[in-house]
Structure formats: structure tokens, C-alpha cells
Amino acid sequence: MQIKYCAACGKSFPLRAQKPSQTYCSQPDCQRVRRKKWQQEKLKSDSDYAENQARAQQAWSKRNAEYWKNYRTAHPDYVEQNRKMQHARNARATLEKGGPIAKMDVSEERSQLTAGLYQLKQIDAAGIAKMDVWTVELRVVTRSQTRKSSIAKR
Ligand SMILES: [Zn+2]
Numbered sequence: 001m002q003i004k005y006c007a008a009c010g011k012s013f014p015l016r017a018q019k020p021s022q023t024y025c026s027q028p029d030c031q032r033v034r035r036k037k038w039q040q041e042k043l044k045s046d047s048d049y050a051e052n053q054a055r056a057q058q059a060w061s062k063r064n065a066e067y068w069k070n071y072r073t074a075h076p077d078y079v080e081q082n083r084k085m086q087h088a089r090n091a092r093a094t095l096e097k098g099g100p101i102a103k104m105d106v107s108e109e110r111s112q113l114t115a116g117l118y119q120l121k122q123i124d125a126a127g128i129a130k131m132d133v134w135t136v137e138l139r140v141v142t143r144s145q146t147r148k149s150s151i152a153k154r
Helices: 028-045 047-063 065-074 076-096
Strands: 003-005 012-014 104-106 116-123 129-138 150-152
Touching: 028 047, 047 065, 065 076, 076 129
Parallel strands: none
Antiparallel strands: 003 012, 116 129
16 A cells, blocks of 8 residues: 655555545644645635635625624734734735835844844834834844844834
């Protein structure tokens, strides 16, 4: 019997002769991954399918208008996380549209900062933070002997 490795969990599974193209094992989680991948591909490649899905989602939202409101009330962590992610998505979209060009501020100090997403809040001379919070991605551009790092504002 031939053995194949699952594209989701990486575990081996016996390949059935009737289904030689099988790439996921039969575990429910792996089958969920397979269906999700299939749907993502379908949404990208089939505009009719994507439209139908969008319409169905809208109709569901209309029928269940209270659902998300209740969900958000019950899950404040989700709301906060979603808000942060939306900031990051907006910032990325702005950048992709040719928005603000990355500003390079070279810090002379040796920084312990690592690459990642940070929140940036402007503080005025009196030390009062303004309400706007930026989500910025920090990328280490060079790791020369002086270990200068740059902040790419998104
Ligand atoms: Zn699997």
C-alpha cells in the first residue's frame, strides 16, 4: 500500500487506489483545512461563486442582525484584536496604493527592538498622547557592525 503525507498535519496516511489525488488525511481538522483552501481558491477564480457567497452572507447578516452585535459585546478581546488588525490592513492597503512612502529614521542607538508590528502614539511636548494610534511595522533593514535599524512607517 502506498503512503502519502497529509498537506495539513504532515502525518502519513494510506493512499487509496480509488483516490490517488488525495492530499489530505481523513482527520476532521484536515478536511476542514482542505475545504477552506478549496473555498479560498474558488472565491479567487470564480466571480459568480464569490458574488453568490457575498449575497448569501449579506442575507444571513440581515436575518441575524443581532448576531455580531451580541458577539462583540460578549467578546471584547475579539473587538480589540479586530480593531488592531483592521488598522494594520488599512495601513497595508494605503501603502499598496502608493500612499505614504516609508520614512527611514535611522536610530543611532543600539536598539533592542525586533521586527514586528508596533503601535505608535504621538506624544506632544507636554507629554500628552494624542488619540491617534498608528500601527507600524518595524523591519530591520541592515544589520551592519553599527547595528543601525530603521523604522518603516506604514
Ligand atoms: Zn492530516
